[in-house]
Amino acid sequence: MTIQHTAYARVGLLGNPSDGYFGKTLAFSASNFAATVTLEPSESLVILPHPVHDPSKFASLQQLVERVECEGYYGGVRLLMATCKVFRAYCAAHKIALHHNNFTLSYDTNIPRQAGLSGSSAIVCAALSCLLEHFGVGDSMKVEDRPRVILTAEEELGITAGLQDRVAQVYGGLVYMDFDRDALQSTGNGIYTPMDPGLLPTLYLIYARNPSDSGKVHSTVRRRWLEGDELVRSGMTEIAELAVRGRAALLKQDFNTFSELMNHNFDLRRCMFGDATLGKMNIDMVETARSVGAACKFTGSGGAVVAFCPEGFQQVRHLKEACEKKGFILEPLIVGPSFVPPDLSC
Numbered sequence: 001m002t003i004q005h006t007a008y009a010r011v012g013l014l015g016n017p018s019d020g021y022f023g024k025t026l027a028f029s030a031s032n033f034a035a036t037v038t039l040e041p042s043e044s045l046v047i048l049p050h051p052v053h054d055p056s057k058f059a060s061l062q063q064l065v066e067r068v069e070c071e072g073y074y075g076g077v078r079l080l081m082a083t084c085k086v087f088r089a090y091c092a093a094h095k096i097a098l099h100h101n102n103f104t105l106s107y108d109t110n111i112p113r114q115a116g117l118s119g120s121s122a123i124v125c126a127a128l129s130c131l132l133e134h135f136g137v138g139d140s141m142k143v144e145d146r147p148r149v150i151l152t153a154e155e156e157l158g159i160t161a162g163l164q165d166r167v168a169q170v171y172g173g174l175v176y177m178d179f180d181r182d183a184l185q186s187t188g189n190g191i192y193t194p195m196d197p198g199l200l201p202t203l204y205l206i207y208a209r210n211p212s213d214s215g216k217v218h219s220t221v222r223r224r225w226l227e228g229d230e231l232v233r234s235g236m237t238e239i240a241e242l243a244v245r246g247r248a249a250l251l252k253q254d255f256n257t258f259s260e261l262m263n264h265n266f267d268l269r270r271c272m273f274g275d276a277t278l279g280k281m282n283i284d285m286v287e288t289a290r291s292v293g294a295a296c297k298f299t300g301s302g303g304a305v306v307a308f309c310p311e312g313f314q315q316v317r318h319l320k321e322a323c324e325k326k327g328f329i330l331e332p333l334i335v336g337p338s339f340v341p342p343d344l345s346c
């Protein structure tokens, strides 16, 4: 029997990247893009390379170099392998018995690669769902544990990342997340509150072919945070607070405040990471949106931005024109389905 699971892109709406630093975030899954993993029973355990994303054949030396310079050495195979490893480790630690039937895993994705839309964790998330179903152990891995398992797979590979992406992908819809230090230290998980996605205004995604390696982007700030750098420590605390205020603004449908918080989120990131790390094109996307008065910030660590036009339709038209001039792609964001029902009182 063939098993197939899908996970959507995610948009960090407010508070990111404080998820990696005991902060708070608001994020949602976006069904504009998805990764799909397929599992089929087979004699041996096989991980199939993707014909485009895991190339091993090139037209020329030049093409090989261009590919590596633009997208790095790696594709999704290592993500699938790491998912298998951490899945087995979780099952062993929780005394979950596994049968011995082998399988073949393959994947496909249209999430723009390394664009801060969590393409990496979408592949891991969908693969984990396939393994849970194949081994019939879905009830044994708690939903709140799954983001951590997905993150562990990427940490295995040395990818610096936080939990928010995985939470948005496992829970679906819009989620408010509190990465409370005590909760994380005692359970390994944050406190995740699904919210009503109907609270969100129409938001727009702007992106360009502009891959950025989230691990590389984060490594210096991570090191500075660990060393106790005052700017990074206080910046992260302030960014986390934006998620708290953003949640309150959404509940009140106060979109003026919401716009200010989005802009402030980007300004704080810029101050901590510096322009050279953020990248010229990424900054240009934000500034292009702001040139028409839209609020704007990164969806993740770079590559794509989320924009909000508080003044409505006319402003959206101006935003569209400004993006077209720069060659950026603009599209309305579609919030993905909620897999854990939102608590409508929150």
Ligand SMILES: Nc1ncnc2c1ncn2[C@@H]1O[C@H](COP(=O)(O)OP(=O)(O)O)[C@@H](O)[C@H]1O
Residues within 6 Å of the ligand: 053, 072, 074, 075, 076, 077, 078, 079, 109, 111, 112, 113, 114, 115, 116, 117, 118, 119, 120, 121, 159, 212, 213, 214, 215, 300
């Ligand atoms: N679209 C993709 N196809 C295959 N592998 C991918 C893709 N996107 C990311 N990866 C893998 O995940 C790693 C980390 O990607 P990351 O920088 O986190 O990108 P993203 O922002 O899309 O999550 C990459 O080095 C690569 O191994």
Ligand SMILES: O=C(O)[C@H]1O[C@H](OP(=O)(O)O)[C@H](O)[C@@H](O)[C@@H]1O
Residues within 6 Å of the ligand: 012, 016, 017, 018, 019, 020, 115, 116, 117, 118, 119, 120, 160, 161, 162, 163, 164, 165, 214, 298, 299, 300, 301, 302
């Ligand atoms: O910097 C961020 O906002 C996020 O960066 C990573 O996500 P990515 O999609 O790979 O850019 C990281 O995994 C998140 O935890 C950060 O919030």
Ligand SMILES: [Mg+2]
Residues within 6 Å of the ligand: 118, 119, 120, 121, 161, 214
């Ligand atoms: Mg990633």
